[in-house]
Amino acid sequence: xxxxxxxxxxxxxxxxxxxxxxxxxxxxxxxxxxxxxxxxxxxxxxxxxxxxxxxxxxxxxxxxxxxxxxxxxxxxxxxxxxxxxxxxxxxxxxxxxxxxxxxxxxxxxxxxxxxxxxxxxxxxxxxxxxxxxxxxxxxxxxxxxxxxxxxxxxxxxxxxxxxxxxxxxxxxxxxxxxxxxxxxxxxxxxxxxxxxxxxxxxxxxxxxxxxxxxxxxxxxxxxxxxxxxxxxxxxxxxxxxxxxxxxxxxxxxxxxxxxxxxxxxxxxxxxxxxxxxxxxxxxxxxxxxxxxxxxxxxxxxxxxxxxxxxxxxxxxxxxxxxxxxxxxxxxxxxxxxxxxxxxxxxxxxxxxxxxxxxxxxxxxxxxxxxxxxxxxxxxxxxxxx
Amino acid sequence: xxxxxxxxxxxxxxxxxxxxxxxxxxxxxxxxxxxxxxxxxxxxxxxxxxxxxxxxxxxxxxxxxxxxxxxxxxxxxxxxxxxxxxxxxxxxxxxxxxxxxxxxxxxxxxxxxxxxxxxxxxxxxxxxxxxxxxxxxxxxxxxxxxxxxxxxxxxxxxxxxxxxxxxxxxxxxxxxxxxxxxxxxxxxxxxxxxxxxxxxxxxxxxxxxxxxxxxxxxxxxxxxxxxxxxxxxxxxxxxxxxxxxxxxxx
Numbered sequence: 001x002x003x004x005x006x007x008x009x010x011x012x013x014x015x016x017x018x019x020x021x022x023x024x025x026x027x028x029x030x031x032x033x034x035x036x037x038x039x040x041x042x043x044x045x046x047x048x049x050x051x052x053x054x055x056x057x058x059x060x061x062x063x064x065x066x067x068x069x070x071x072x073x074x075x076x077x078x079x080x081x082x083x084x085x086x087x088x089x090x091x092x093x094x095x096x097x098x099x100x101x102x103x104x105x106x107x108x109x110x111x112x113x114x115x116x117x118x119x120x121x122x123x124x125x126x127x128x129x130x131x132x133x134x135x136x137x138x139x140x141x142x143x144x145x146x147x148x149x150x151x152x153x154x155x156x157x158x159x160x161x162x163x164x165x166x167x168x169x170x171x172x173x174x175x176x177x178x179x180x181x182x183x184x185x186x187x188x189x190x191x192x193x194x195x196x197x198x199x200x201x202x203x204x205x206x207x208x209x210x211x212x213x214x215x216x217x218x219x220x221x222x223x224x225x226x227x228x229x230x231x232x233x234x235x236x237x238x239x240x241x242x243x244x245x246x247x248x249x250x251x252x253x254x255x256x257x258x259x260x261x262x263x264x265x266x267x268x269x270x271x272x273x274x275x276x277x278x279x280x281x282x283x284x285x286x287x288x289x290x291x292x293x294x295x296x297x298x299x300x301x302x303x304x305x306x307x308x309x310x311x312x313x314x315x316x317x318x319x320x321x322x323x324x325x326x327x328x329x330x331x332x333x334x335x336x337x338x339x340x341x342x343x344x345x346x347x348x349x350x351x352x353x354x355x356x357x358x359x360x361x362x363x364x365x366x367x368x369x370x371x372x373x374x375x376x377x378x379x380x381x382x383x384x385x
Numbered sequence: 386x387x388x389x390x391x392x393x394x395x396x397x398x399x400x401x402x403x404x405x406x407x408x409x410x411x412x413x414x415x416x417x418x419x420x421x422x423x424x425x426x427x428x429x430x431x432x433x434x435x436x437x438x439x440x441x442x443x444x445x446x447x448x449x450x451x452x453x454x455x456x457x458x459x460x461x462x463x464x465x466x467x468x469x470x471x472x473x474x475x476x477x478x479x480x481x482x483x484x485x486x487x488x489x490x491x492x493x494x495x496x497x498x499x500x501x502x503x504x505x506x507x508x509x510x511x512x513x514x515x516x517x518x519x520x521x522x523x524x525x526x527x528x529x530x531x532x533x534x535x536x537x538x539x540x541x542x543x544x545x546x547x548x549x550x551x552x553x554x555x556x557x558x559x560x561x562x563x564x565x566x567x568x569x570x571x572x573x574x575x576x577x578x579x580x581x582x583x584x585x586x587x588x589x590x591x592x593x594x595x596x597x598x599x600x601x602x603x604x605x606x607x608x609x610x611x612x613x614x615x616x617x618x619x620x621x622x623x624x625x626x627x628x629x630x631x632x633x634x635x
Contacts, residue, residue, distance in 0.1 A: 001581070009457065012419070013572040020571075047574035060574050070574075 007069050014070055017046055018077035023349045026079055030207045030352050035159055040084045043074070044113035049087045052242075053095070057103060058111035063308035064242055068249035068300060075253030078349060080356050082208055085246055086118035086156060092239045093164055093184060097227035102186070106162070119163035119189070121151045121213060122236060129369050130385075131166070132178040132233065136215060138167040138185060140229075145169075145185060145220045147196070151213040153363075157199055158209055163187045165220075166236055169229050184232040186224040195219075206355035241307060241317040243364055248300045248317075251324035254357040255293035258331035261350060262286045262338040282338060289331045296323035315378050322370040325360040332357050386440040386536055388431040389494035390464065391485055391515075392424040394448060394455040395505040408605040413474075420455045423500025425462075426562045429569035430530060431498050432463045438532075441465050443492060447472050447484045453585060460580035461572035467583070468492070472590040472597070480597035482514035487593045489519060494557060495536060501526050501561040512561035522554040526563040 001009075021039045029036045043049055051067045053059025067088055071081040091110050094102060094117070109115040127133040136149025147167055157163065163186075170181030193199055196218025199211050227235055263286055266277030276282045303316035332354040336343035343350045361367050375381045396402055397417040404411055420428070431442045444459045444467040446452050456467045468488050476484070489497060502509035516523030524541035528549065531540045542551045544563045554560075572580075590597065618624045629635040 005454070009454070009461075009577055010574075012417075012458075013461070013574070013577060016571045045573070046571060047576075051574060060578050062574075 003065075007066065010066060010069050011073050013046075014048060014073035015077055017042055017048075018074060018079055021077075021079060023078050027346060027349060027352065031346070033203075033207050035209060036080070036083050039079065040159075041113070043084060044087070047111075049084060049113065050111035052088055053091060053107055053111045057095075057107035059107070063304070064245050065301065065304040065308055068246050068304055071246050072249040072253035075250045076256050077253075078257060078353070080207075081250045081253075082356065082359070083156070083159075084118060085250065086120060087113075087116055089239060089242045089246060090117050090120050090164055092242055093226060093235050094186065096238065097184070097235045098186075102223075102226065106186075110162075115161045116156075116159060117162040117164070118156045119154055119160040121154050121163055121165040121187075123151060123153050125150055125152045125212075129365070131236075132182070133172065134166065134168060134182070136165070136167045137171075138169050138183065138220070140169070140222065143222050145222060145225070147185070147215050147218040147220060149215045151215070153202065153210050154213050155208065155210045157189065157193075157211045157213065158201070161188070161190055163189050164226065166232055169232075175230075179233045181230050182232040183229045184226040184235050185220045186226055187218070187220055188224075192218055192220075206352075206359060208356075208359065240364070241303070241313055244317040244321040245300060245303050245307060245313075247360055247364065248296065248303070248320040248324035251321075251328035251357060251360050252293055252297050252300060254353060255289065255296070255324070255328040255331040257353060258328070258335040258350070258357075259286060259290050259293065261348075262331075262335040265342075266338050276338070285334045286338065289327060289334050292323070292327040292330060296320060296327045299323050315374065318365070318370045318373050321360075321365065322367055325357075325367065328357040329361055386434060386438055386496065386532075387443070387492070387494045388434060388440065389443050389445055389489060389492050389497045390424070390427050390431045390459070391445050391447075391497065391499040391511070392428065392455060392459055393421045393446065393500070393503045393505075394418040394452040395421045395503050398422070398504055404606045404608055408607060409603075410474075410606060418452070418455060420458050421500050421503040421505070423502060423504070423562055423564070425459075425500075425569040426564070426566050427498040427500050428459045428462055428464060429567045430527075430562060432570070433567065434530070434532075435463075438536075440495075443468065443494065445485060445488045445492075446470070447476065447481050447590075449474060450587070453587075456585055457577075457580050458572060460583045460585075461576040462570055463576060465583065467585045468588065469585055470588045470590055470593065475599065476597055477599045477601040478508050478510035479514055479600055480595070482511050482518050483595045484590065484593060484597065485511070485515050486518040487595060488588075489515070496539070496557055497521075497559045499559070499561055501563055512559050516559040519559070522558040523560070524552055524554050524558060525561040527560050528563050528565045530560060530566070 048070050050059035051062045051070055055061045071085055074081045110117050124134050138145040138147045165185045165187050166182055167185060168181055169183040175181035198214040202210050202212055266282050267275050269276045299320040303313050303320045306313035306316055335350045336354060339350055342348050372384055376383050397419045400416055402411045435442050442464040444456055444464045446456050447470045450471050456469055470484050499512050512525055513523060526544045527541045528544045529542035533540060538553055538555055540551055540553055541560055542549050
């Protein structure tokens with residue numbers, strides 16, 4: 001079987017599952033600002049979220065290419081992977097840097113869905129992408145770390161059992177390089193919430209569970225340190241390319257969804273005696289955005305291929321994410337314009353997907369920061385920060 | 386219990402099919418094929434029987450090699466192995482039934498399960514002919530299957546016009562499945578990965594020594610007539626008049 005056939009097999013199986021959660025399901029969840037629990041359970045039970053976990057720990061041991069195809073199909077079917085995509089990749093930190101004992105303890109349960117590890121505590125109110133300045137600290141006291149600080153825009157905390165938390169273990173003024181002295185702790189949220197962590201939900205423009213976390217003398221067993229103390233920043237960074245590729249794929253799924261809807265509507269909506277899609281003023285924006293999605297798609301596969309071959313792919317992963325997020329946003333805009341007033345009506349689902357896909361111009365990395373990465377790291381321009 | 390399930394790949398019912406210019410068939414290029422929905426129900430039923438009482442589920446298919454993709458779908462759902470008889474798409478129902486009978490004779494299952502019809506040609510014949518060729522009892526349009534007397538017999542509830550009929554068949558038998566028998570599971574990722582390692586035995590049609598010369602000749606395919614727009618009638622009288630003289634249904 002060729003890789004393409006294998007992807008087609010994945011696509012049709014994911015589509016089959018998603019078809020049981022139609023537009024009306026997602027609309028209902030969106031209106032209630034709820035969590036798509038049944039969908040996430042079905043996706044987990046069918047093993048899709050364990051795609052990246054090796055066979056030995058209960059997953060399917062697939063690459064980022066296949067994982068990206070899975071999430072693309074979820075979004076292409078009208079769903080929103082954002083509710084659960086992190087269950088796929090946050091475990092990467094544990095997989096690459098955790099001890100054998102940690103892996104044996106947690107990965108099989110993450111693969112089965114018994115444990116959800118889909119929260120990732122990095123961003124702070126005063127330090128966004130300037131991560132090395134984060135102020136949340138962990139101080140070792142005997143067999144525990146005592147953590148104090150604050151985090152913001154931490155997604156899916158209320159639907160996670162575990163969270164990886166980036167903390168400073170050596171103060172900034174005591175390290176040689178500012179990227180040193182940070183560590184990753186695995187926090188058991190079932191114990192920590194109410195005993196050290198206070199969760200304050202943040203209501204956002206789309207249905208996405210995100211929160212502010214206040215951390216006050218949270219005790220974390222020292223055995224929950226992932227990898228070596230002080231090297232946490234590097235551990236977090238090497239998971240980011242995976243995240244970017246997967247989110248690029250979700251945007252591509254959104255983009256195709258918007259194009260499908262816009263093209264279908266333009267063919268059937270008749271005004272002044274002919275389908276609106278017969279007007280080039282309506283055709284061209286749909287055609288152009290389709291071109292942009294296809295181009296982003298190529299970059300996604302290029303980045304994924306390099307990632308899966310263990311080659312450096314920072315530039316490609318970032319560029320794929322930028323191209324895909326731009327294309328999906330443009331596609332959302334085109335879909336609304338094509339639908340006219342109906343584009344704003346909730347029952348057409350365009351406005352919902354429009355809100356959902358807008359996020360990816362900002363999260364998990366802002367488009368501007370991708371541009372500075374490309375300018376400085378690829379083109380060698382002087383650093384702006 | 387060993388169950389043999391016959392499946393047929395069909396064009397995805399959600400896609401619009403086009404008829405070839407010369408009317409000799411439909412254009413299959415770029416059309417996504419899926420497992421015939423009634424066959425999927427048959428696979429699901431076989432898997433449920435196996436889960437309840439153990440045994441083996443073997444999938445069989447007659448048709449072009451590309452149909453292996455749909456065979457893999459059935460394996461990903463959980464079937465144990467498959468037999469694919471490589472043939473063209475031009476076999477008629479009698480020929481398919483005779484080929485399937487050969488596979489049945491070599492596999493010796495306790496039951497053959499298959500969809501009541503394929504949604505492409507809607508022939509609804511292969512199950513019945515297969516039972517006749519084998520000399521086995523048949524129970525078509527099943528909406529419930531129960532086993533009796535240590536699996537020597539089965540009670541099959543059939544969806545017949547105006548209601549349900551339950552008949553007892555002696556096994557081995559051919560059972561064809563209707564829509565309400567079950568809701569098929571979707572393939573899981575581990576299922577797909579395992580299916581890659583499962584055996585698909587490919588047989589050449591010519592090696593079976595079956596006379597597949599067509600007894601049925603397709604004269605041509607034509608699309609349904611394009612629907613003309615509807616109209617409003619002013620009165621019941623006008624409606625009756627139109628039904629009588631225009632539609633000629635009264």
